[in-house]
Amino acid sequence: MATLTLKTEEDYIERFGPTLNYTPVGGWNSREPDKVVKTHCCFCGVQCGIQLKVKDNRVIGFEPWEEFPVNQGKLCPKGVKRYMQNEHPDRLLAPLIRDANGFREGTWDETYSKTVSEIGRIQEKYGKDSFAFLGGASMTNEKAYLNGKFARIALQTKNIDYNGRLCMVSAGAANKMAFGIDRAANPWSDIPKTDVIILAGTNLAECFPILTDYVWKARDNGAKIIVIDPRITPIARTADLFLPVRPGRDSALCHGILQVMVKNGWIDEDFIANHTEGWDKVRALVQKYTPEYTEKITGVPAKSIIQCAEMWGPADKSMLLHARGIEHHTKGVENVLSYINLVLSTGRIGKEGSGYGTITGQGNGQGGREHGQRCNQLPGGRDINNPEHRNHIADFWGIDEAELPGEGLTACEIIDAIERGEIKGLLSISFNPLVSIPDTARTRKALESLEFYGAIDFFLNETARYADVVLAGSLQEEDHGTVTNGEGRCIRLRQSVTPPGNAKADWEIICELGRRLGKGRHFGFSDPSQMFKELTAASKGGPIDYSGMTYERIENEHGIFWPCPEPNHPGTPRLFEGGRFGHPNGKARFHAYEYRPPAEDVDGEYPIFFTTGRVVSQYLSGTQTRRIGSLVDQYPEPLCEMHPILAGRLGIQDRDMVRVSTRRGDITLAAQIVKSIRPDTVFIPYHWAGKKAANQITNRALDPISKIPEFKVCACKVEKVRAPEFKSP
Ligand SMILES: Nc1nc2c(c(=O)[nH]1)N[C@H]1C(S)=C(S)[C@@H](COP(=O)(O)OP(=O)(O)OC[C@H]3O[C@@H](n4cnc5c(=O)[nH]c(N)nc54)[C@H](O)[C@@H]3O)O[C@H]1N2
Ligand SMILES: Nc1nc2c(c(=O)[nH]1)N[C@H]1C(S)=C(S)[C@@H](COP(=O)(O)OP(=O)(O)OC[C@H]3O[C@@H](n4cnc5c(=O)[nH]c(N)nc54)[C@H](O)[C@@H]3O)O[C@H]1N2
Ligand code: SF4
Ligand SMILES: [Mo]
Numbered sequence: 001m002a003t004l005t006l007k008t009e010e011d012y013i014e015r016f017g018p019t020l021n022y023t024p025v026g027g028w029n030s031r032e033p034d035k036v037v038k039t040h041c042c043f044c045g046v047q048c049g050i051q052l053k054v055k056d057n058r059v060i061g062f063e064p065w066e067e068f069p070v071n072q073g074k075l076c077p078k079g080v081k082r083y084m085q086n087e088h089p090d091r092l093l094a095p096l097i098r099d100a101n102g103f104r105e106g107t108w109d110e111t112y113s114k115t116v117s118e119i120g121r122i123q124e125k126y127g128k129d130s131f132a133f134l135g136g137a138s139m140t141n142e143k144a145y146l147n148g149k150f151a152r153i154a155l156q157t158k159n160i161d162y163n164g165r166l167c168m169v170s171a172g173a174a175n176k177m178a179f180g181i182d183r184a185a186n187p188w189s190d191i192p193k194t195d196v197i198i199l200a201g202t203n204l205a206e207c208f209p210i211l212t213d214y215v216w217k218a219r220d221n222g223a224k225i226i227v228i229d230p231r232i233t234p235i236a237r238t239a240d241l242f243l244p245v246r247p248g249r250d251s252a253l254c255h256g257i258l259q260v261m262v263k264n265g266w267i268d269e270d271f272i273a274n275h276t277e278g279w280d281k282v283r284a285l286v287q288k289y290t291p292e293y294t295e296k297i298t299g300v301p302a303k304s305i306i307q308c309a310e311m312w313g314p315a316d317k318s319m320l321l322h323a324r325g326i327e328h329h330t331k332g333v334e335n336v337l338s339y340i341n342l343v344l345s346t347g348r349i350g351k352e353g354s355g356y357g358t359i360t361g362q363g364n365g366q367g368g369r370e371h372g373q374r375c376n377q378l379p380g381g382r383d384i385n386n387p388e389h390r391n392h393i394a395d396f397w398g399i400d401e402a403e404l405p406g407e408g409l410t411a412c413e414i415i416d417a418i419e420r421g422e423i424k425g426l427l428s429i430s431f432n433p434l435v436s437i438p439d440t441a442r443t444r445k446a447l448e449s450l451e452f453y454g455a456i457d458f459f460l461n462e463t464a465r466y467a468d469v470v471l472a473g474s475l476q477e478e479d480h481g482t483v484t485n486g487e488g489r490c491i492r493l494r495q496s497v498t499p500p501g502n503a504k505a506d507w508e509i510i511c512e513l514g515r516r517l518g519k520g521r522h523f524g525f526s527d528p529s530q531m532f533k534e535l536t537a538a539s540k541g542g543p544i545d546y547s548g549m550t551y552e553r554i555e556n557e558h559g560i561f562w563p564c565p566e567p568n569h570p571g572t573p574r575l576f577e578g579g580r581f582g583h584p585n586g587k588a589r590f591h592a593y594e595y596r597p598p599a600e601d602v603d604g605e606y607p608i609f610f611t612t613g614r615v616v617s618q619y620l621s622g623t624q625t626r627r628i629g630s631l632v633d634q635y636p637e638p639l640c641e642m643h644p645i646l647a648g649r650l651g652i653q654d655r656d657m658v659r660v661s662t663r664r665g666d667i668t669l670a671a672q673i674v675k676s677i678r679p680d681t682v683f684i685p686y687h688w689a690g691k692k693a694a695n696q697i698t699n700r701a702l703d704p705i706s707k708i709p710e711f712k713v714c715a716c717k718v719e720k721v722r723a724p725e726f727k728s729p
Contacts, residue, residue: 031055037496038065040483041079042138042476043619045360046070046210047485048079052477052496059086059477059496069558070188070485076209077617081628085475086497088627090459092472093501103470108502108512111469115427116516118452118468119155122425128405132159132414132423136430137167137361137368139506140481140493141546142528144364145379145535146510147429148372151405153397153522154514158408159423161375163431165411167324168365169706170332171358177333178340178589179575180582181543182381183366183488184357185349186319187561187573192217193353196224196315198308200250200339201325201712205234206616208323208359211486218319224311228253229325230611231641231683232676241307244678246299247609247713250326252595254338256294256305257312258345259286266313271347275579278590282341285592297595299678317353318346324361324613328711330599332703337591344588350576360486362620363476367484370544371535375408379535380542389542396538397522410707412437412700418446427513429456429473429506434463435621435689438698438709439664456509461623462689472503479505481528482554487573489559490549507531540565543582598713599701600663602680606715608646609681610662612694613712622687638688639672642718643679647671652720660684662697662716682718686711 033053041048049068053061062083064073085091097106097114106114123131133155135147144162151160164172175182191197191214205212212235219225219238227236228243228250236242245253261267262283272279291302298305312318320343326335340356348354360366372379372393379396382389384407394401409417415437417423437443447453447466455464456473464470480495499505507528514523525531529551540547548564548571560571581588602609617634619625626632640658652658654673659666660682669684669692677683686694699714 031060033060036063037494038068039477039494039496040363040491041075042082042363043078044208045362045365045486046208047363047483047491048075048210050075050079050082052083054496057497059083067558070489071210074210074213077634078619078625078631081631084628085458085624086477086500090627091500091503092458092460092470093503095472095502096460096470098468106469108504111471112512112516115454115469115471115513118425119517122451126424128156129158129408130423131155131157131425131427132409132418133157134411134414134426134428134431134433135160135162135373137162137164137365138363138430138476139368140364140479140483140528141367141371141490141535142481142531143506143510144368144373145371145538146507146525146531148377148379149397149522150510150514151373153399154517154519156403156405158405159375159414159417160373160408161411161414162368162373163411163436164362164365164369164374165707166436166709166711167361168327168358168369170327170329170703170708171322171336172369173706174333174336174340175358177591178337178344181575182369183562183575184360184486185575186355186357187487187489188214190353190355190574191215191319192221193317194218194223194319195317195353196226196311197318198226198228198312198320198339198342199235200228200320200322201327202321202323202359203229203231203233203235203325203613204323204359207361207614209616211359226308226311230609230678230681241304241311243300243304243308246678247611247681248329248598248601249298249595250335251331251338251593252289252294252297253300253305254335254342255286255289255595256291256298257309258282258341259289259294260291260306260309261313261345262286264309264313266309267345268347271579272345275347275581275586276344276588276590278592279345281592282345282590285594299680312342313346315346315348317351318348319354320356321359323359325712327358328708329713330701330703330710331593331596332708333705334591334593337593341590344590347579350574350579352574355574357486364483366486366488367482367490370484371539375410380539381544382542392541393538412702412709413707415443415446418450421449424450425452426450427454427456428463429510432461432463432621432623434466435461435693435695436686438695438700438711440693440696441665442700456506458503459623459627461621471509472499472501473506473509474499474503478503479507479528482532482551484562485559488561490546490554490562491559492551492554599710600699600714602715606662606717608716608718609678610660610697610714610716611681611683611712612686612698613683614687615685618685618687620687622689626687635685638669638684638692638694640669640718641672641674641677641683643677644673644675645679646682646718647673650718650720652718657721658718659721660697660716660718662699662714664699665696667691667694667696668721682716
């Protein structure tokens, strides 16, 4: 069996990245704090409350925050280590400028000057839209709003988008199409009150550990749990029914379940007639998806499909929750709409203990998609193509509607356009596309061809290594503002420390660039509270209305759910009560999409399904969690999960080195033989860079509506290889 030998510090660094397992002078939690600050975890969309311990303007540890209702003091393995970043030796302490010898520390003045002069030069030569902006959903609502305003007013480019394009957009588009509103329909406190839960395409226990607690409470109260995934994930091990779907087949599976429900009359005809439209087409569509026909497409046994319909169909109360497993597809929107059909046909939505939600991924996965940093969106969730919405925001900003750019390219399309030479300059914040976008070789080529690239981050992530300037920005605890969690609850992040060294708050960097681009009157902010006031005012009357919220109210009420259109409005934890939906006629819409296969299906040459996702101890592109030694120790490097049947056929044993190849390239890593995955599928987590990046081999095919890439399915082959030998230093 191949084993790993790490002989020197250099070997270790080469394999795992820089500077792990460091301990600051004086140790961690042992020091007596100067203060403790009530704030939130910087990682996933659950946004658990936490108290950070601060000593000498440094975060040194944490204490639970029992009163915050979402997690009541509980934290997951990442949450308890989240505090170890602000004192990390890799923390960027000053701006970096590239010259002939590589990066050197610059002053802010020369960094800003260089950035602004390059923006000017490129836009002068190639036009305004040749300069693109990429934002992110790990940032506050205030920064999401600022990014959109900066791109439209200061850069005057239409090409702004964000990393949520890799994450939430299939659900977002489907929610708008079905319900007219893009938000989880229920507060999570409804979960323990329900009778049956479908969890589709979510590794809930590893990705949202604290939300898992709500599902366990439901089970303790007698609820039945159904899990739909190609892998028996930890939550699936405790489920009442597990449907091992073949990757990329969910829409067919939904049609199959609905066929059985229709046949047995487990649908709510009154609700359908009074509160929805489009049912007839769906009923006609699902006729042919008999359990046997559906089994052929999905690989899920016909009897399990019937069992699922029996558990879901006649229930009194139900909740359907899903995440990226059904959304990261070229038919991500169609998958989500097909699951929504299962909810609407029962009428079980808008009621206590009954409803629906997509589980948002990043810390501000919800708020990050609401305030205008998307290529097709203006503040308040407004539509950039709607003349009324355009006029409203142009007036609000005090500019001419004609100056407001139109709809631009989405995130992956921006990288494609860079590769084609149509976009020449890029400014990014809180995004690591070299690791997180499919087909790394193409992303690298695109980055190499940029005439100018500026990155705002607190660590030098893998993409930022291609930058001409790196602007040292802020960690979550170094600034304040708000985020909106996966329930739609807007909560308050409080500042614990100021940015160290010569680093600056992200918003200060953006505002200064705005001023230097000659738009000072629009970027005179001196505190995030001013941006919050502006964004709530901008949202007034829009589809996503925050106008009744203030920092004080949010703090006092442990968060407020939007819409909250008046200062004395209590907020809206549960949407669609009384069966009234967000479309102008108040009705929800069914959608009838025939099943279609993924962009790249298995064949003789590439006979195995390849899918990707996460492990509990690592986060996204890993730039944050690969720097925290105790998290690295839990899962030091990517492994290729495969079933013993497949491994046996290929002559592979546990921890043998294997090469996984697709039409894009290959990756060599150790095999992990597990019985918890379909024998026709292999899985690799994607949190690593360079030769260990899963996205070297994934497929950059996009959903036609949401433009999300197909991270969750393509075709691969697997072969055993000899372990690469370590060269002695
Ligand atoms: N530990 C940890 N937690 C995180 C994150 C992290 O990086 N690490 N990231 C956060 C973010 S941004 C996000 S978006 C969420 C993601 O949260 P999840 O979506 O729950 O996580 P993933 O691992 O991306 O994918 C979920 C599951 O989809 C399954 N799957 C693959 N193909 C299919 C398919 O065709 N159909 C179905 N039904 N299932 C399929 C995979 O086997 C996997 O178990 O997690 C958030 N929380
Ligand atoms: N193969 C495969 N690829 C995937 C996925 C998958 O399931 N499979 N999942 C996709 C999903 S769902 C997502 S969300 C994306 C995420 O992909 P990315 O957004 O590229 O990943 P992050 O690790 O969040 O990278 C963001 C960078 O932002 C920085 N950062 C974090 N917070 C802040 C902040 O407040 N300010 C500043 N200035 N910087 C900050 C971090 O240091 C990091 O360098 O990956 C996608 N890629
Ligand atoms: S569940 Fe999410 S928000 Fe809560 S501690 Fe874990 S990573 Fe942080
Ligand atoms: Mo995500």
